Amino acid sequence: MLSKKAQYAFHALTYLVENQNRGPVLIAEIAQEKGISLKFLEQILLELKKGGVLGSKKGKGGGYYFIKPPEDIPLAKVMRLIDGPIALLPCVSLNFFEPCENCTGENCGINAVMAEVRDATLRILENKTLASISRS
Numbered sequence: 001m002l003s004k005k006a007q008y009a010f011h012a013l014t015y016l017v018e019n020q021n022r023g024p025v026l027i028a029e030i031a032q033e034k035g036i037s038l039k040f041l042e043q044i045l046l047e048l049k050k051g052g053v054l055g056s057k058k059g060k061g062g063g064y065y066f067i068k069p070p071e072d073i074p075l076a077k078v079m080r081l082i083d084g085p086i087a088l089l090p091c092v093s094l095n096f097f098e099p100c101e102n103c104t105g106e107n108c109g110i111n112a113v114m115a116e117v118r119d120a121t122l123r124i125l126e127n128k129t130l131a132s133i134s135r136s
Helices: 004-018 027-034 038-050 075-083 109-127
Strands: 054-057 063-066
Touching: 004 027, 004 038, 004 063, 004 075, 027 038, 027 063, 038 054, 038 075, 075 109
Parallel strands: none
Antiparallel strands: 054 063
16 A cells, blocks of 8 residues: 555655746645645655655755656656555565565465566556656
């Protein structure tokens, strides 16, 4: 399930997509428009900045902005930055692999099905971008 944090990240990023022609957008404006706690949004946007999705500018005319076009930022990247693995089980995760407790390896039926689920999910999330979830 998509965490509340990831949902807020997508709401904030959608707002930035819809207002990107204005230049940097103040975090207070995003928080107010999207009904997100300012403190929580600060944490989210900082993670996205550290992950190379956003940049920020201080002072007059400052705020957050995209480092690269929203058309070039897959939804999977944002989800991994905010929530970590996309796979439902750690033993099928491509980027965050860990063996499950009592794991029997790739011969496990659950592993095989969850790998299919991961692959189908990734096909969508890697091909949809931030621009694709915007209404503008």
